[in-house]
Amino acid sequence: MTDLVVYDIAELAVGPGTDEPMETIGNAAVAVDDGEVVAVGDTDGVTDEHPPSAADAAYDAAGQAVLPGFVDPHTHALFAGDRSDEFEAKLRGKTYQELLAEGGGILRTVEAVRTADEDTLLANLRSHLDVMLEHGTTTVEVKSGYGLDTETELRMLRVIGRADEQHPVDVVPTFMGAHAVPQGMDTDDYVDEVVEEQIPAVAEQGIAEFCDVFCEEGVFSVEQSRRVLDAGMEHGLTPKVHAEELAHIGGTELAAEVGATSADHLLHSTEEDVDALVDAGVVPVLLPGTAFGLGAEYADADVLLDVGAPVAIATDFNPNCHSHSMGFAQSLACVGMRMTPAEALRASTVNAAAALDLPARHGTLREGAPADLVVVDAPSFRHVPYQYGVNLVETVWKDGERVQG
Ligand code: NIG
Numbered sequence: 001m002t003d004l005v006v007y008d009i010a011e012l013a014v015g016p017g018t019d020e021p022m023e024t025i026g027n028a029a030v031a032v033d034d035g036e037v038v039a040v041g042d043t044d045g046v047t048d049e050h051p052p053s054a055a056d057a058a059y060d061a062a063g064q065a066v067l068p069g070f071v072d073p074h075t076h077a078l079f080a081g082d083r084s085d086e087f088e089a090k091l092r093g094k095t096y097q098e099l100l101a102e103g104g105g106i107l108r109t110v111e112a113v114r115t116a117d118e119d120t121l122l123a124n125l126r127s128h129l130d131v132m133l134e135h136g137t138t139t140v141e142v143k144s145g146y147g148l149d150t151e152t153e154l155r156m157l158r159v160i161g162r163a164d165e166q167h168p169v170d171v172v173p174t175f176m177g178a179h180a181v182p183q184g185m186d187t188d189d190y191v192d193e194v195v196e197e198q199i200p201a202v203a204e205q206g207i208a209e210f211c212d213v214f215c216e217e218g219v220f221s222v223e224q225s226r227r228v229l230d231a232g233m234e235h236g237l238t239p240k241v242h243a244e245e246l247a248h249i250g251g252t253e254l255a256a257e258v259g260a261t262s263a264d265h266l267l268h269s270t271e272e273d274v275d276a277l278v279d280a281g282v283v284p285v286l287l288p289g290t291a292f293g294l295g296a297e298y299a300d301a302d303v304l305l306d307v308g309a310p311v312a313i314a315t316d317f318n319p320n321c322h323s324h325s326m327g328f329a330q331s332l333a334c335v336g337m338r339m340t341p342a343e344a345l346r347a348s349t350v351n352a353a354a355a356l357d358l359p360a361r362h363g364t365l366r367e368g369a370p371a372d373l374v375v376v377d378a379p380s381f382r383h384v385p386y387q388y389g390v391n392l393v394e395t396v397w398k399d400g401e402r403v404q405g
């Protein structure tokens with residue numbers, strides 16, 4: 001018995017091929033059983049063995065393309081408050097750092113999150129997950145980091161865990177107590193608190209998988225970041241690094257040294273940084289929406305792709321970069337970083353899954369992959385970045401369950 005057959009697919013994107021970023025099958029079908037892809041190939045072959053009429057559910061995707069569900073490997077999607085006025089201030093010339101130094105930016109969101117109760121935070125996150133799912137995202141990483149004290153950081157991670165349980169989108173939790181320094185506090189004293197109090201408390205509750213740090217000029221130095229990541233690793237948290245977003249201070253090399261799963265942003269990385277990342281097997285996560293919003297130069301995707309790095313992209317959805325859409329991230333990756341649509345799709349699926357240490361096959365639609373399927377109302381995956389500003393997602397299955405459309 002088959003749970004689901006999707007057939008007559010105009011173009012099925014199955015995952016990276018041996019010498020192409022994305023292999024596709026025309027006039028294709030996928031069969032799903034028990035939440036997994038059990039057969040994939042041309043419609044005749046698959047439907048001979050898995051007749052749509054005998055399946056629990058069948059879907060005729062004539063004229064439409066089917067892609068793996070998007071994996072968004074870097075977001076700060078749990079927050080409260082409204083920073084749209086900062087969007088306007090930045091358009092008038094204020095910089096991100098100036099806003100932060102005045103107690104705005106992250107610190108303003110911290111105030112709003114500290115005073116929000118758990119149910120309000122949960123409702124906020126769930127509503128953002130709804131929008132992400134509508135745009136084809138089936139797995140998302142969400143960071144804490146708007147608490148900056150033990151109690152609020154734990155509350156954020158609890159909410160992230162509850163959202164994961166309640167929502168069809170899979171949510172991967174990252175602890176990011178070292179996201180900014182609380183107002184009026186010395187940075188080293190705050191790093192002591194993160195290392196001695198926050199990380200042990202988070203680890204004891206087992207509510208985070210990764211530990212991230214904002215290694216940035218005027219925020220946490222390389223040495224301070226290393227302390228945070230080392231403490232995280234001692235407590236079983238896998239490191240990730242926000243590296244070279246606003247300036248080049250050595251965050252990428254730190255990521256390579258500690259063997260981080262990913263180094264993210266990389267707007268100011270050098271060629272040496274790229275070599276170090278590749279040698280250490282660190283996944284580069286590029287966030288073109290952030291560069292777009294800041295009016296900054298995009299990361300150099302070419303130099304990474306040239307050396308065969310598994311480039312991933314993410315929305316970086318947060319109050320400073322208010323986009324839920326991996327499709328928009330793909331448009332920006334193509335237009336802003338000159339990635340091909342196939343590279344952008346690979347970056348949004350299998351490489352993004354690698355940035356979250358997900359098991360092999362995640363982010364593909366090969367046999368044995370989780371049945372996270374997205375139908376787009378267009379004949380090719382290329383249309384996702386090509387039709388910018390439009391959501392082409394029609395139907396989504398998560399682990400074989402129809403959850404959208
Ligand atoms: O990745 N750079 C640090 N964190 C976020 C911004 C968070 C915020 O401004 O609220 C980022 O861009």
Ligand code: FE
Nearest residue numbers: 074076242316
């Ligand atoms: Fe971030």
